[in-house]
Amino acid sequence: MEPSSLLLAAAAVVAAVFLYFRHRFSYWARRGVPFHAPKPVVGNFGDVLLGRKNVPGLLADLSRAFREVGYCGIYSFDKPVLLVWDPEMVRQIVAKDFSSFHDRGQPFDPADPLSQTLFALGGKQWKNLRSKLTPAFTSGKLKAMLPLMRDVGADLVDQVALEAHGGCEVDMEELLSRFVTDVVGTVAFGIKCNCLRDPNSDFRAMSKKLFKQTPASVARILLTTVHPKLGVLLPFKWFFAETNDFFLNLMRDQVDQREKTSVERNDFVQQMMQLRAADLADVDPDNHLKVTTGVMAAQAFIFFLAGLDNISNTLGYILTRLAGDQDLQDRLASEVRRELQQHGGELSYEALKKMSLVSRVALEGLRLWNPLGVVFRKCNATTRVGDVVVEKGQMLFIATNVINMDESVFPEPQRFDPERHTAEEKAKRHPYAFLPFGEGPRICIAERFALLEMELTIAVLVDKLRFSPGPNYEKEVEIDTRAPLPKPKNGFHLQVTERI
């Protein structure tokens, strides 16, 4: 090709790209929705890509200019996204008009077994699987899982006491992270993985790998959130081949072993096996997802993804707050000891459910730490939400961290105050003003499981141990802005002594 033709072709490409972005980036202006001016290509997400802010932090900052409006338009790369924090609009999106917003727009690749999670599925397949998985989280099932969790809780207390040597500072981020991995190992996969004792176990290595953020993994997560098809085309699977094989083999081995030995355990693998047996009778192939070993592994994998950092970091944050408030910590310990006494010394399900301060502390931790910070939906039928006409295909982000910090609802929002979660206080506020687990038919399926695990952990720790500020104590925990979701930059260092 002639140099002049080459130059002309290059100019045409540049002009086409320019015109494309100019059109894309005028989306909100054309609709009269207040918006943030985007940067070329990255839209409003440049600070996340550069590691300057995590996703909830970015969304909180973007909401600030339009706080009273309750929503604004943003651009995730070139994709317009409606950012919402007005509780009434949120109610409409996640509950009232659920039929127009039933999916998250997550990628689903039939060739990638671990992408077939309840979180990612949409439409009728989601509905069918959700109804099958819901019974796995009933009170009866949680009660049956509790002894498994309690054993790991006892291991945690022993390990913390061991590392504290009667008064040293301990990094609770590391120990809690190993603890939650052991819990998931036992309740989801039926194996004792011993990460608390052995920080180099296979399970621990895999969980570390999974949560290790690389520029490629962050880019993929962001891109797949807004461009599912693009995500599927990228030359690596949802969580890379090694992770796929690890979880698939784990599930396969567990199922084989149980089928051979007829051993039954009160865990998630057992429930998935029952589901698979019942599934053989399901005669609706169009709307239901066949429960293969891959589909079973995918659901257990979500346990792994959702049940680790979310829970361990919220607990680490709570212990940090308790270390700074000895009075609250003592009241908590008294409640735990009183209820234990009244329940024959056993930390039973009934005893835990009587510990109302423990529960309020867990909720206040979730309000302030808010591990996910954002809930998303994709519009599947054009619908008016408040003053905005949301078109089919439109992505919506619900900034739950902004809602949780509204000072008209939670005065002095930065203050750790469990009394915000009494029944009377709850009755005074909008029902959508506190959403750590999302809301509506797609609310976190494991909400009660996650709360139970958190309550159990708080109870076993404050019963036996006292947490206080040590030399590396951070009253205000510094956040690692390079991680997409809340993560402490320097761990949760706390001094630990035995509680008399």
Ligand code: HEM
């Ligand atoms: C403190 C811990 C946890 C928090 C804060 C949390 C929070 C959330 C949130 C905000 C959502 C989105 C809800 C929505 O879109 O309205 C969600 C969905 C989900 N979570 Fe959790 N979660 C936690 C633990 C877990 C655990 C341990 C599991 C293990 C099974 C789990 C499984 C799921 C699943 C499968 C969904 C998708 C539900 C659906 O689409 O039907 N989560 N979670």
